[in-house]
Amino acid sequence: MRSIWKSFIICRALILAVLYLLSMETTLAANRIAERKLRDRQARRAQIISAARRIAELEGWSNVTVRRLSDEISYSQPVLYAHFESREGILAAVAIEGFQELGLALEKARKRVKRGSAVESVAAAYLEFAASSPALYEVMFLLSLSVPFGEAATPPDLRFAFSQLLELFQGQSSKAEVLSELFWASLHGIAELSRTKRFPPNRQKERVRALVELFTFPR
Numbered sequence: 001m002r003s004i005w006k007s008f009i010i011c012r013a014l015i016l017a018v019l020y021l022l023s024m025e026t027t028l029a030a031n032r033i034a035e036r037k038l039r040d041r042q043a044r045r046a047q048i049i050s051a052a053r054r055i056a057e058l059e060g061w062s063n064v065t066v067r068r069l070s071d072e073i074s075y076s077q078p079v080l081y082a083h084f085e086s087r088e089g090i091l092a093a094v095a096i097e098g099f100q101e102l103g104l105a106l107e108k109a110r111k112r113v114k115r116g117s118a119v120e121s122v123a124a125a126y127l128e129f130a131a132s133s134p135a136l137y138e139v140m141f142l143l144s145l146s147v148p149f150g151e152a153a154t155p156p157d158l159r160f161a162f163s164q165l166l167e168l169f170q171g172q173s174s175k176a177e178v179l180s181e182l183f184w185a186s187l188h189g190i191a192e193l194s195r196t197k198r199f200p201p202n203r204q205k206e207r208v209r210a211l212v213e214l215f216t217f218p219r
Contacts, residue, residue: 045083047073049097052090056135061091061143091139092147096157098133098140103161105129110164119168120212123187127208130191137195141188172217183215 051072052064066087070077084090109125110118130137139145148154165184169176190207193199199207 041083044075044079045093048075048080048083048090049093052094053136056094056139057133061135061139064091066090088145091143092145094136095140095143095145095147096155098136099155099161100157101133101136102126102129102140103157103164106161106164110167117212117216119183119215120208122164122168123183123208123212126187127191127194127204130188130195134195137191142192168215169217179215183211186211186215 048069051069055064055068055072064087066077066080069075069090070080080090084093105125105128106122109121113121147158149158162180162184165180166176168183169179172179190199190204190211194201194204
C-alpha cells in the first residue's frame with residue numbers, strides 16, 4: 001500500500017511538472033508572438049513616417065495624404081488608420097521625429113566645442129538643419145498641427161530639442177528660458193527669411209556672427 005501511494009505521489013509530481021513546463025512554453029510562445037507583433041507594428045509605423053517625409057521632400061506636404069501613402073507603401077488605408085487616427089496624426093509624428101533629430105544635431109554641436117563659442121556652433125547647426133531638411137522643418141514649425149509647445153503635454157522630443165538651447169544659457173542668467181526662446185526665435189527668423197529669399201545669402205555669416213555676439217555673455 002505504501003509503495004502504491006509513493007508511486008502515486010511521484011506520478012502526480014511528474015504530471016504537475018509537465019503541466020508547468022507546458023504552461024511556461026505556452027507563455028513564452030505567446031510573449032514571442034506579442035513581441036513580434038509589436039516589432040511589426042513599430043516597423044510599419046516607421047515605414048509610414050518615412051514615406052510621408054519622402055513624398056513631402058519631393059512634392060510638398062499637400063501631396064501627403066492617407067490615400068497616397070497607402071499606394072506608396074502598399075498598405076490598405078485601414079492599416080494606416082490603425083496606426084494613426086488621421087493625416088494630421090501622421091504629420092505630427094513626423095514633426096516629433098524631426099525635433100528628436102534637431103535635438104541630437106544641436107547636442108552634438110554644443111558638446112563638440114572645445115574652444116570657441118558653443119552659441120555659434122549651435123546656431124550653425126540649427127540653420128544647417130533648417131536648410132538641409134526644408135520639408136521636415138516646415139512640418140515642425142509652419143504647419144498647423146496640434147503638437148503642444150511649452151505645456152505639460154509637450155512630447156519629450158520637443159523638450160529635448162529646447163533643452164539644448166537652454167543649456168547654452170544655464171547659469172549665465174536668471175532668465176535662461178527667456179534667452180533661449182529669444183535665441184530660438186532669432187534662429188527661426190533667419191532660417192525662414194533665408195528660405196523665402198527675403199535675406200540675401202551673401203550676408204548670412206555676418207548675420208550669424210552678429211547674433212552670436214548678442215547672445216554671448218561673460219562668464
